[in-house]
Amino acid sequence: MGNDALLVLDKVCKSFGPVQVIDEVTVEVHAGKVSVLLGENGAGKSTLIKMIAGVHEPDAGRILMDGKAVKIPNTKASEALGIATIHQELNLVPSMTIAENITLGRVPRKFGIINRRAMRQIARDAMDKLGLKLDVDTPVGELGLAQQQLVEIAKALSLDARVLILDEPTAALTKSEIAHLFSVVNTLKAQGVGMVFISHHLDEIAEIGDFVNVLRDGKFIATVPADTEENELVRLMVGRDIDAQFPRVATEPGEQPLLSVKNLSDGMLKDISLEVRPGEVVALAGLMGAGRTELIRAIAGADKYSSGSVAVNGKKLASFDVAAATRAGIGHVPEDRKTQGLVLDASVAENIGYATMASTAKSGLVDRKGQKARAQQVAERLRIRMGSIDAPIRSLSGGNQQKAVFGRWFTAGAKVLLLDEPTRGVDVGAKVEIYELINEITASGGCVLMASSELPEVLGMSDRVLVMSQGRIAGELATEEATQDAIMSLAVSNVHREEEMGTK
Amino acid sequence: MSSVATAPKKGFDFKAFLANNGALVGLVILCLALFIATPRFLTGPNLLNIGIQVSTIAVMAFGMTFVIVAAGIDLSVGSVAALSAMGSSYAITTAGLPDGLSIPIGLAVGALCGWVTGAMSAYGKLPTFIASLAMLTVVRGLTLVISDGRPISTSSSVSWLGDDLGPIPMPIVILVVSGLLAAFVLNRTVIGKNAFAVGGNTEAARLSGIPVKRVLVTVFVISGVFAALSGMILAGRLDSAQPTLASGYELDAIAAVVIGGASLSGGVGRISGTLIGALVLAVIRNGLNLLSVSAFWQQVVIGAVIAIAVGFDVLRRKNVKH
Numbered sequence A: 001m002g003n004d005a006l007l008v009l010d011k012v013c014k015s016f017g018p019v020q021v022i023d024e025v026t027v028e029v030h031a032g033k034v035s036v037l038l039g040e041n042g043a044g045k046s047t048l049i050k051m052i053a054g055v056h057e058p059d060a061g062r063i064l065m066d067g068k069a070v071k072i073p074n075t076k077a078s079e080a081l082g083i084a085t086i087h088q089e090l091n092l093v094p095s096m097t098i099a100e101n102i103t104l105g106r107v108p109r110k111f112g113i114i115n116r117r118a119m120r121q122i123a124r125d126a127m128d129k130l131g132l133k134l135d136v137d138t139p140v141g142e143l144g145l146a147q148q149q150l151v152e153i154a155k156a157l158s159l160d161a162r163v164l165i166l167d168e169p170t171a172a173l174t175k176s177e178i179a180h181l182f183s184v185v186n187t188l189k190a191q192g193v194g195m196v197f198i199s200h201h202l203d204e205i206a207e208i209g210d211f212v213n214v215l216r217d218g219k220f221i222a223t224v225p226a227d228t229e230e231n232e233l234v235r236l237m238v239g240r241d242i243d244a245q246f247p248r249v250a251t252e253p254g255e256q257p258l259l260s261v262k263n264l265s266d267g268m269l270k271d272i273s274l275e276v277r278p279g280e281v282v283a284l285a286g287l288m289g290a291g292r293t294e295l296i297r298a299i300a301g302a303d304k305y306s307s308g309s310v311a312v313n314g315k316k317l318a319s320f321d322v323a324a325a326t327r328a329g330i331g332h333v334p335e336d337r338k339t340q341g342l343v344l345d346a347s348v349a350e351n352i353g354y355a356t357m358a359s360t361a362k363s364g365l366v367d368r369k370g371q372k373a374r375a376q377q378v379a380e381r382l383r384i385r386m387g388s389i390d391a392p393i394r395s396l397s398g399g400n401q402q403k404a405v406f407g408r409w410f411t412a413g414a415k416v417l418l419l420d421e422p423t424r425g426v427d428v429g430a431k432v433e434i435y436e437l438i439n440e441i442t443a444s445g446g447c448v449l450m451a452s453s454e455l456p457e458v459l460g461m462s463d464r465v466l467v468m469s470q471g472r473i474a475g476e477l478a479t480e481e482a483t484q485d486a487i488m489s490l491a492v493s494n495v496h497r498e499e500e501m502g503t504k
Numbered sequence B: 001m002s003s004v005a006t007a008p009k010k011g012f013d014f015k016a017f018l019a020n021n022g023a024l025v026g027l028v029i030l031c032l033a034l035f036i037a038t039p040r041f042l043t044g045p046n047l048l049n050i051g052i053q054v055s056t057i058a059v060m061a062f063g064m065t066f067v068i069v070a071a072g073i074d075l076s077v078g079s080v081a082a083l084s085a086m087g088s089s090y091a092i093t094t095a096g097l098p099d100g101l102s103i104p105i106g107l108a109v110g111a112l113c114g115w116v117t118g119a120m121s122a123y124g125k126l127p128t129f130i131a132s133l134a135m136l137t138v139v140r141g142l143t144l145v146i147s148d149g150r151p152i153s154t155s156s157s158v159s160w161l162g163d164d165l166g167p168i169p170m171p172i173v174i175l176v177v178s179g180l181l182a183a184f185v186l187n188r189t190v191i192g193k194n195a196f197a198v199g200g201n202t203e204a205a206r207l208s209g210i211p212v213k214r215v216l217v218t219v220f221v222i223s224g225v226f227a228a229l230s231g232m233i234l235a236g237r238l239d240s241a242q243p244t245l246a247s248g249y250e251l252d253a254i255a256a257v258v259i260g261g262a263s264l265s266g267g268v269g270r271i272s273g274t275l276i277g278a279l280v281l282a283v284i285r286n287g288l289n290l291l292s293v294s295a296f297w298q299q300v301v302i303g304a305v306i307a308i309a310v311g312f313d314v315l316r317r318k319n320v321k322h
């Protein structure tokens, strides 16, 4: 690559305390090209792009924009240089509307008064680019995670930047929204915008990327073309081969259902009945807004439901009572780790241990040694990369935080695991570790209900697939017959029917 | 690839120590300055005096720490202290119950008040600020009703709380014992750890199966009990329960907790920090008295100190987080 790069990170370094996280890494961003950053969880991808976004300043090395050295001490400076960033974790104000969030920090004004009409227009334009049809006056807190992610993307797009950074934008999205996003990326490419793209979905890299910069343990490993074979990419990134990406070991399911849901209804959910037997992994597929998250939350006791029942091992659970559900053996990995899964100021050990803290306590005293030992054990199995088990979980990379939330319920010995996109942001190697733990749970008579938008994961890890559509279960597929097309036709089935009846 | 990236360097990191113990460093500097400024500062009687002064605020602030760690605030502690002191005296000197019941009754009154505040916010969904603000007025009113606006002389066991134990004043003994107890409960028990989880992220705590509402009620009960203890110490020292006892103390208690490094948004706080925060306030008051600064100016100085202390802390936190 020549010197025509739009933006260059030149031999940058970054340490947090004694830990060196980025070690002399050089990355270039070219106009009209998508430069992919690839690496395991904790390799330093987010840290690297945060230097461009004005969150961290490099300890050493230079940042060059159009060949000139620049300093980017804060977000404002980054935006002023024409850089827009979509961070891995959402940065939205839940109580504010979509329009307010998109124009946050640069509210259009007329005579010093907020120009609401212009504000809505900016928001609507940005949403249109993504093909999003949401009312821009909706408070962001009322949206699901995928929609929030899209708002975050729209916000970055509305900046009309020359450099666009996308840190795992697709982790929370389903196929169709990803397709929309990629068509926007292609348009931006044609307009000469330089992009940095991070994702753990290797198939997306070939689809959208131009070249791939591989990082390992904070060090630069190689730059390769985006059409490099996936196996080769994995080898570069992990430094070893991964045998089976989906090591599902099916077990003969038991007779009596472990989890049974009968006629569950509530606002969004319409008359849902399902059973999961011991030893089974059942996947929930569907489009965004199909009600998968709502269903999982209702079963977990996180939300109220108006009618129907949930039973574990034949014993009915009270509605809206997580503590009771937990005691009955339910474990719930929620969709958004940052707002629903983790206490960011608490340590890794504490976060892993919340579900076992009360049950292992002796006369009200926390079993500190045991809690730590259990956390250490699961952290090692999941290869959670951390300063120490006592480090605040805030300091872990996104994928490693996700592993910790999963680890919590494995440690708690949950028998009924409710997983909402359990491997969101987790790298290929660590996914396998999570799948191994799922196997262990089913082998010992537990069961798993897993909402996943990743088709390979659904196909590779589940025993059968329930497809949801508009709050109903539209149909069931055996995993062997669950092709992309078969799932899609079920996922949109209700939509068609209701359109035909003219109710929508 | 190991799960532990790099073990942090061993040895003493002075910079990190400074950053994590700003209030302690401030306290030491303050003491040094006063030691140089006036010979009357570092004398036995003056230090005991500071100890007594600090005990009431600190004990109250210990309880407040639990509430603030759980992301709440308890504005009612001053009133609760008064009602508890009043109740513990009234039950014995007016209603004629046996003296041994005096302190338990006082503590029970505090617990009950805390329970009401906690239940209002946990089950009635009132913000803790509002629930405790309402209690501040209601409880003070009840105190005035019971006492008919007049002081009541304390029972002998409550008076004993204001006496000396050998050479050491009882308030200081209580300060130490209750501080150790509070630290133990906050750091070692499920109750304390739950408070951190709820304050750090209520939703995550709930989804982990932690009974968030019960935790909220519990921290307010703890706060009420400590406020009651503080009120009885105060009454013991005066040998009478005044209806206006401890009014305005809630602000000092909150200031002590926050100077001690707790975050009002919850999830962070230490009992040792709270003690240091209370000491900072008491030493400044004492020093300004020794230097005969007018009471009016004292208020200005103390306000400024709170702003500076917390300001430093906010800055520090910002640097740590990114």
Ligand SMILES: Nc1ncnc2c1ncn2[C@@H]1O[C@H](COP(=O)(O)OP(=O)(O)OP(=O)(O)O)[C@@H](O)[C@H]1O
Pocket: A016, A021, A039, A040, A041, A042, A043, A044, A045, A046, A047, A048, A088, A385, A386, A387, A394, A395, A396, A397, A398, A399, A400, A425, A427, B005, B320, B321, B322
């Ligand atoms: N503020 C911080 N304090 C201490 N350590 C940190 C901090 N931020 C990041 N780290 C460490 O730096 C390393 C790299 O983190 P980073 O977030 O860049 O990883 P990543 O490549 O983006 O991973 P992921 O795929 O999981 O998002 C991790 O080991 C993480 O623990």
Ligand SMILES: [Mg+2]
Pocket: A045, A046, A047, A088, A167, A397, A398, A399
């Ligand atoms: Mg990252």
